[in-house]
Amino acid sequence: MEIENQIWLGDSLELMKQIPDKSIDLIMTDIPYLYLEKKPSPKSCLYGAVMKTRVELEQTEIDKGIDIKWLDEACRVMKKINMYIWMSKFQIPEYLNYFVQKKASYEFILWLKPDAMPLHNCKYNSDKEYCLYFRKEAYCQPKDNYSAATYYIRNKNSQDKADLGHPTPKPVDITKILIENSTHEGDLVLDPFVGSGTTCVAAHQLKRKYLGIEKNEQFYKIAVDRMEYEKKVLELF
Numbered sequence: 001m002e003i004e005n006q007i008w009l010g011d012s013l014e015l016m017k018q019i020p021d022k023s024i025d026l027i028m029t030d031i032p033y034l035y036l037e038k039k040p041s042p043k044s045c046l047y048g049a050v051m052k053t054r055v056e057l058e059q060t061e062i063d064k065g066i067d068i069k070w071l072d073e074a075c076r077v078m079k080k081i082n083m084y085i086w087m088s089k090f091q092i093p094e095y096l097n098y099f100v101q102k103k104a105s106y107e108f109i110l111w112l113k114p115d116a117m118p119l120h121n122c123k124y125n126s127d128k129e130y131c132l133y134f135r136k137e138a139y140c141q142p143k144d145n146y147s148a149a150t151y152y153i154r155n156k157n158s159q160d161k162a163d164l165g166h167p168t169p170k171p172v173d174i175t176k177i178l179i180e181n182s183t184h185e186g187d188l189v190l191d192p193f194v195g196s197g198t199t200c201v202a203a204h205q206l207k208r209k210y211l212g213i214e215k216n217e218q219f220y221k222i223a224v225d226r227m228e229y230e231k232k233v234l235e236l237f
Contacts, residue, residue, distance in 0.1 A: 025187035197223030
């Protein structure tokens with residue numbers, strides 16, 4: 001199968017087996033989150049908003065996490081460990097343990113949301129999203145202090161969710177910064193859980209090659225249509 005500038009429909013755990021060894025320069029992905037937050041009380045003023053989010057995640061089946069075995073295939077297809085993974089806080093210990101055993105370096109990158117929903121259930125606000133970067137050695141260096149930051153402040157991207165029809169899209173600008181920091185032009189970027197296609201869009205805009213995999217047919221179509229539109233727009237400039 002062609003692996004450059006493609007989006008495949010199917011299960012990542014199976015389709016990744018068709019990717020040749022050491023053919024991928026970077027993995028940038030947003031894995032299905034393990035969502036274990038307690039439900040707020042029905043009497044809470046936040047009940048409606050919180051439950052709306054839970055229903056969106058449950059309906060798209062991205063609230064149960066993913067078998068960590070996918071990392072074995074990920075490490076096989078990468079030229080060397082070089083990957084960014086967005087995940088829930090509940091998944092961090094398992095992923096850290098996996099890569100620490102492989103003696104990989106790691107970095108925490110945060111998307112901070114100043115307009116996050118107020119706290120409930122006597123806990124701190126859910127005002128951040130976590131991205132872990134794992135690498136075996138330095139690959140590319142950030143071009144300036146801003147792109148070397150380990151946190152980025154952005155409001156919730158509610159409009160992106162509405163426009164793309166996906167409950168958890170990541171900002172294109174942050175995705176572009178991370179890809180640019182860790183690849184060269186012409187490199188191949190893989191997203192095994194491509195969702196609405198943000199990684200592919202960012203890679204294409206940076207003149208990188210991309211390969212996305214998505215098993216949800218609705219999201220797959222969104223990602224394919226989005227990339228077709230992206231290519232047409234770039235042709236105009």
